[in-house]
Amino acid sequence: MLRYLEVLVEEGDYIAARYLAQAWDEGLLGLPKDSATAFEYFLKAANSGDGWSQYCVATQYAQGCGVEQNDELAVFWYQKAADQGVGLAQSNLGFSHEIGRPPLTRAMSEANHWYRLAAMNNVPEGKFNLAQSYRHGKGLPANCGLAHEWFLSAAQDGHSEAAYCAAHGYELGLGVARNWPEALRWYARALELGHAGALKAFECLAWRVDGATETVVRNESARHVSQDICAVITGEQGTLVLLADGAGGGGYGKETAEALGVACQERLTQGVPENFDWADWLEDIDRQLASGGPGGQAAVVLLWLSNGVVSGASVGNSQAWLVRVADVFPLTALQAFRPLLGSGTASVTALGPCLLEGRLVVASDGLWHRISASRIEVCARQSHAAELADALITAARLPNGELVDDVSLIVIAPRSM
Template identity: 30%
Template sequence: MKKKIIILSVILLVSFSCFALLPQQQSYAMDAEDVDNIIKVAEQGDTEAQYNLGMMYATGQGVVQDDAEAVKWFRKAAEKGLVEAQFQLGWIYDTGRGVTQDYAEARKWYRIVAEQGFKAAKWYQKAAEQGDVKAQAILGLMYSENVVVMRDGAESAKWYRKAAEQGNVWSQFNLGEMYHQGRGVTEDGAEAVKWFRKAAEKGLVEAQLQLGMMYATGRGVTQDDAEADKWFRKAAEQGGAEMQVTIGLMYDVGWYVEEDHARAMKWYRKAEAQGDTGVQYVLGMKYRDGIGVAQDYAEAVKWYRKAAEHGETEAQYDLGMMYHQGEGVTQDYAEAYFWLSLAAVSGHEAARELRDTVAKELSQDELVETQKRVHGWKPREWQPKTAEETIAD
């Protein structure tokens, strides 16, 4: 199965509900003089003091709790290369605490942390050994994916388990994957299902998808199509059109489930209704070839046109061919030239060759007029369907 994690960005998906107090920054009593000294040193540019002041504002220790001030001081320390501050800043953007949530910015800071190498690994190890759940989760990832430390499946499973038992949803999922694949642990479908279920019930869409697959194939559980569909639906409700296309592809090619083109079409239609214009092209192909539905060239043209109007190059090419061959439509060389030209502009070589062939069938006036249409064409923006359009489709 396609990996659910990308090595330098998955860290941003490690969830926790409050700022982490690192092993060397546990809470202790602070008097006014301590606070004044830290503020003074931080304002003078001391990196450690800036980070500590950020933690103080984050936790309300010695000062009035203030997320915006925490972000300000974490950023100062992070920009000077302090790994702890960089990690906290990544988490802040991940969760939107004190800032507008921004996954791209979170990923940037987590990547910087990961790239600091052994320093980061040493820090994670120390934090993980003292029970920090997010550090345990990240250490599991590092051992699993050969980041900084040598790949070690057993060590990865150990740290994933510790974090999973503390309720970390991504570690629950990753531990399930390890049991599913037999990496670092003995392969065990039932144990995989157990951990997938824990993460799925917390709403992790990848776990819901994987749990659906387990029910669809009967691996680790009794095979149950209804239960599989239940989890697929949950995943699709959260994952939107992209997840619906994924489920459609699973049924289309028999990827972890029994091949079922009719079911694939059901999921493709759901995705299309939510605005996935690329899947309109897939629907066109299905009707053209009669896979999962009765072959219907006119219906194929309809879906190719929808996708082509949204700028899908392959759909423009196939629609041009349909007009050229008169399949599902009245043969129309000018219309064929128009759609083939649009595909050719996007670099489609076969479209360019066929366009040049079709051009010989047009009069000079027809050619000039169609070229004007090509130059003035703009792709349509997707608009939610009306009730009438939904019924028609």
């Protein structure tokens, strides 16, 4: 087979030359990969007028793969292939004009001419580059509508950066009506295609879209009736997350936690003003409980989730974390452990406001005291909220399956798409 192809090449058959070039380039027909030998055969086919081989020769010159890097010869062969209608060559020639690859000077009008031809040839990179020119007004009148159309077309062809830009357009309403569910869909697609920034964008936006997050609440007791109260209450203005861990030592801890839950419900019914001071409100509740409440005390994490932002207040040793793409942000890192709510002198710490991002994990000390921070972070990388909650509670159990202390847990995470 090889000898037959070599004879055809000697007779001037450019198709055989291209076939042998691809065999050497990809290690086919039992041949080892050899870019230099591949280049020799591509050059034979290119000199015979084969457009695809001309593109391959240009790319090897541009990258210095199998031959010494040479920008001028790369441009020469890109031009040859582009003139024959090879879409990838048209896209790369356009980029050469955009960056001023020698011997060219920077010329966006020429770049856009070739980007458009490549786009019409259904080359994703050509579509993306043309979209960028429209988005940023590079050599063309800025037109976000046309930019979005070309981003979307390239995204549908599997271009990861175009999928991210299409999602961004839907999120902000750039050239298209704002559509957050559609933005989430395209951020998810960009993530599938390997875009590095898509997960962060997806997990930030999911907090602002109705139905785009999932919530799991768990309350596991250790040999006795749990003293903890967990609640996630959604109203018209946002969502209130409450974890109140009743202190068992002095009695009536559960009743104090329940009284706080009632107060939270009343607060939502009355409405939550913008920039509401949750720390001041919780201190007021503390004084009310001390003067006329059940007489118990509780550790509290109270969070208000609204418009993609979290704020709130806390006191005690329960904790709240945001497990983000790149790190973990402990919302309650600066809280005071005592005095607790119900004492009348609770040392309440304000939380936030900060941007909601990633997964929110709120739990009582029965979890945090049993698991290391690194283990919690690993567990929190689970795909679904229910899996995340199961992993955390399992990690808090003793080898015999029992819990040392009550474990109350609230997990809110973006839904996988």
